[in-house]
Amino acid sequence: MKQMPICTPAESGSSSKAWIVHSLVAGVAIAAAVGAHFVFANRLLGLGKFRSRVVGIIPARYASSRFEGKPLAQILGKPMIQRTWERAKLATTLDHIVVATDDERIAECCRGFGADVIMTSESCRNGTERCNEALQKLEKKYDIVVNIQGDEPLIEPEIIDGVVKALQGAPDAVFSTAVTSLKPEDASDPNRVKCVVDNHGYAIYFSRGLIPYNKSGKLNPKFPYLLHLGIQSYDSKFLKIYPELPPTPLQLEEDLEQLKVLENGYKMKVIKVDHDAHGVDAPEDVEKIEALMRERNLS
Numbered sequence: 001m002k003q004m005p006i007c008t009p010a011e012s013g014s015s016s017k018a019w020i021v022h023s024l025v026a027g028v029a030i031a032a033a034v035g036a037h038f039v040f041a042n043r044l045l046g047l048g049k050f051r052s053r054v055v056g057i058i059p060a061r062y063a064s065s066r067f068e069g070k071p072l073a074q075i076l077g078k079p080m081i082q083r084t085w086e087r088a089k090l091a092t093t094l095d096h097i098v099v100a101t102d103d104e105r106i107a108e109c110c111r112g113f114g115a116d117v118i119m120t121s122e123s124c125r126n127g128t129e130r131c132n133e134a135l136q137k138l139e140k141k142y143d144i145v146v147n148i149q150g151d152e153p154l155i156e157p158e159i160i161d162g163v164v165k166a167l168q169g170a171p172d173a174v175f176s177t178a179v180t181s182l183k184p185e186d187a188s189d190p191n192r193v194k195c196v197v198d199n200h201g202y203a204i205y206f207s208r209g210l211i212p213y214n215k216s217g218k219l220n221p222k223f224p225y226l227l228h229l230g231i232q233s234y235d236s237k238f239l240k241i242y243p244e245l246p247p248t249p250l251q252l253e254e255d256l257e258q259l260k261v262l263e264n265g266y267k268m269k270v271i272k273v274d275h276d277a278h279g280v281d282a283p284e285d286v287e288k289i290e291a292l293m294r295e296r297n298l299s
């Protein structure tokens with residue numbers, strides 16, 4: 001069967017040149033639309049590596065409905081926030097790491113083990129807002145902010161570096177994050193967020209439900225389902241506008257903040273990593289982490 005062209009291609013050499021110019025203009029328009037026009041300015045001015053200045057921010061608050069004082073919980077003799085910070089220190093892409101908190105107890109503890117601390121206001125409604133406030137208060141300018149969840153004490157530094165490099169390598173994206181293989185037992189857990197990506201590794205959608213949904217109504221043992229991990233990095237210009245974007249319908253329905261990014265048409269780069277998610281949500285998770293660390297001879 002003959003393939004029908006969707007539209008007739010232009011014939012002469014001069015018009016193919018016209019197409020190149022046209023696509024260049026379209027490329028600039030698209031990049032500008034996603035707020036990344038400065039990419040081209042940087043390239044034209046020869047300013048070197050794109051989005052090279054990177055800060056890692058660990059947002060930490062004391063109050064928590066499920067686990068009061070969580071960042072200070074002891075895990076094999078060290079506060080959880082210190083464990084997270086020590087892991088982040090091993091990442092090679094971060095120029096600077098700070099803990100952002102509204103609590104003097106957390107701040108004091110962090111200064112004690114040598115971390116830089118930025119005090120943020122109690123009115124921050126979530127970690128993203130806290131990162132944004134901390135970014136504004138930092139003396140130096142940064143191009144990328146990595147939001148490192150304080151309750152993932154076993155986060156691999158390679159994953160931190162991975163999301164940073166993903167954002168540096170995708171100028172049309174304003175956001176990057178990581179996924180890993182979903183375990184079958186997590187398939188119907190709404191607290192385990194699933195993700196689907198396109199052929200180029202950009203996020204299409206996130207859901208608390210199982211996506212994609214097999215026609216049979218059952219889990220397909222052969223499908224490589226993806227579990228979203230909490231780590232994310234943002235273009236710092238995007239981070240400034242992100243909290244102010246009004247809530248969107250899908251975000252509200254699923255209660256997933258990152259959907260706001262996609263619903264507004266921004267691009268999000270996703271990397272797939274090998275990682276056992278061991279977030280600490282409740283006091284009983286501490287023992288699980290400790291057991292795992294003993295098993296792996298981590299101290």
Ligand SMILES: *[C@@H]1O[C@H](CO)[C@@H](O)[C@H](O)[C@H]1NC(C)=O
Pocket residue numbers: 214215216219220221222
């Ligand atoms: C659904 O899952 C089954 C395996 O359980 C697989 O054979 C099938 O291709 C999947 N897709 C559809 C549309 O059934």
Ligand SMILES: *[C@@H]1O[C@H](CO)[C@@H](O)[C@H](O)[C@H]1NC(C)=O
Pocket residue numbers: 125126128129242243244245246247255256257260
């Ligand atoms: C975090 O706060 C901002 C408001 O600044 C809001 O837009 C966003 O949806 C919030 N995210 C969550 C998960 O509540």
